[in-house]
Every structure is written in structure tokens, then in C-alpha cells.
Amino acid sequence: MGAGQYDVHRGCPHPHRPDGQWAAASGSVAPLAPKESRSSACPPFGECRVSLLKALFSRKWIVPTIVVLLGLALLAWLGFWQLDRLRQRRAANALLEATLASPPISLTGEPLPETLEVLKNREVIVAGVYDLDNQILLKLQNWQGRTGVHLITPLLIEGSDTAVLIDRGWIPQEAVEAGDVRMFDKSGPVTISGYVALPQTLSKSTPTDTFQPEIYRVDVAAVEAWLPYELYPFYVIQSPDGNEELPFQVEREIDLSEGPHMGYALQWFAFTLMLGGGYLAFVQRSLKKKEV
Numbered sequence: 001m002g003a004g005q006y007d008v009h010r011g012c013p014h015p016h017r018p019d020g021q022w023a024a025a026s027g028s029v030a031p032l033a034p035k036e037s038r039s040s041a042c043p044p045f046g047e048c049r050v051s052l053l054k055a056l057f058s059r060k061w062i063v064p065t066i067v068v069l070l071g072l073a074l075l076a077w078l079g080f081w082q083l084d085r086l087r088q089r090r091a092a093n094a095l096l097e098a099t100l101a102s103p104p105i106s107l108t109g110e111p112l113p114e115t116l117e118v119l120k121n122r123e124v125i126v127a128g129v130y131d132l133d134n135q136i137l138l139k140l141q142n143w144q145g146r147t148g149v150h151l152i153t154p155l156l157i158e159g160s161d162t163a164v165l166i167d168r169g170w171i172p173q174e175a176v177e178a179g180d181v182r183m184f185d186k187s188g189p190v191t192i193s194g195y196v197a198l199p200q201t202l203s204k205s206t207p208t209d210t211f212q213p214e215i216y217r218v219d220v221a222a223v224e225a226w227l228p229y230e231l232y233p234f235y236v237i238q239s240p241d242g243n244e245e246l247p248f249q250v251e252r253e254i255d256l257s258e259g260p261h262m263g264y265a266l267q268w269f270a271f272t273l274m275l276g277g278g279y280l281a282f283v284q285r286s287l288k289k290k291e292v
Helices: 035-039 045-056 062-101 173-177 220-224 261-291
Strands: 105-107 123-130 136-143 146-157 162-172 189-197 230-238
Touching (some): 123 162, 146 173, 146 230
Parallel strands (some): 162 230
Antiparallel strands (some): 123 146, 123 189, 146 162, 189 230
């Protein structure tokens, strides 16, 4: 039996038949499908992939492909940016935990070896006398929904020419309007326990030598320009002592969570996959419609 011939009696494909079609038991042979109908089926997977890749960079699709690639790059960058934020948050939490576990610092007027960032939230103890004549009101402060101010008072450190600003706590706005601020003065030697807060400095602010009795942020450098003595480059928030009478001290808020950064990162990576996969599916569907 020659190549291309069929075993009509057994009704099975001859091993030499190129198309592998079955012959009928009666001896009739099914005709070959037209060449046009055979070519409408999708070629092997590798060829489909090459065809799709060529289409993506064809004249018709090159512009939207570039736009989608830029979008993918942006979304992926946002995901990695959130992962970097997560790394920074974890490093900050580790520093905060070490700070909270450290013993209190006694302020004596001598410079401290630590940088400001390391000193943030560090507990301190300082003794001295308040300079009540240079007390400042920190405006727009709230306490349980009530408007008021915080008393920012320089404390002249005992045995030193240096002072430190103390946030003594909150008093209601009614007391300020009634002129009763001085009723909260505390004269004589005091010992204050609190924690370090960083100055709220504006990069474009212009310091002035004129004393300002009311401020909106604790800019230590600006306040120092009004005073006849040096200040520590931070201020101290007095720790609460029962808060049975004014001024009320603010509880320290400690947040050691990792924040939403991991969730945001996964969200951006998911958007990246959705955009890339959706665009490929759209182009492939358009190519199939064109073939039909």
C-alpha cells in the first residue's frame, strides 16, 4: 500500500496519511477540509504569542502599547514605593521602641550628644524656675472638643544659663478671653517630667526679634530670638499628673503599627497585573475579530 493510501476495510487512519483522517468502513473517504477553513484555527501557542507580540508593536497598536507600558511602570513604581515606606516605618518603630525603653535624661543645661531625631519622645527630667514673664500661648488647641490654648513657658534650668520650653498643658479659651491666664502661673523651683517634642519649624519662615505672646506652632529657634538666654533646640511636653486641675496635660500617643503600606503595595501590584492582562486580552480579542 503506497503513501497516501487508505486501509478502507479497517476504517483507521493509515500511518502514512498526512492529515490523519479516518476512512469510512464502506470504503468511502472523507474529503479534506478546504485550506481556508483549516487556516482559521489559531496556530500553535508559540506562534500565537509571536503574532500577538508583533501586533502590539505594529503601527496600529504602538501608541496605546507605549501608554500602557508607561502606566504599568507607574503602577509598579507606586507598589515598590509603598514597600519602601513600609521599610522606613519599621525602622522608625524600632527606633521608637529603643527610645521608650531608654532611661530618662536629666537636663542640666549641657549639650546633649544625641541628634534631635533620636531624642524625639525621649523622657526627660528637668529642674528650675519658670520665666513667667516670657510665657507664650500656643493657639488653636483642643481638649475633648473644647477650644483653648497651650501654655508654653521657658524653664530656667537650675545652675545653668540655658532654658528649655515647657508645654505646661491646655487651658480653655474662655480663660484667655477673660484675662485669667496668670492664675495658672506656678512660681518657685519646680521639677518637671515630660518627653521631648521636635520644633515645628517652617522652612520659609522669617525670624523676628519682636516678642510674640501668641503663636500657632512651637518654632524654638524663633522663640529663642526673643529671649535673653539660649534654649535647647527642642521643647518638652509635660507628662500628665492626674489632670485634676488646669492646665490639663496631653497624653503621649504611641503608634507602633506598620500602617497601611503593605496593603497599598499589594493594591498597586494588583492594578499592574489587571492593566497588563486586560490590555493583552483586548488586543488578542481584536485580532480574532479581524480574522473572522
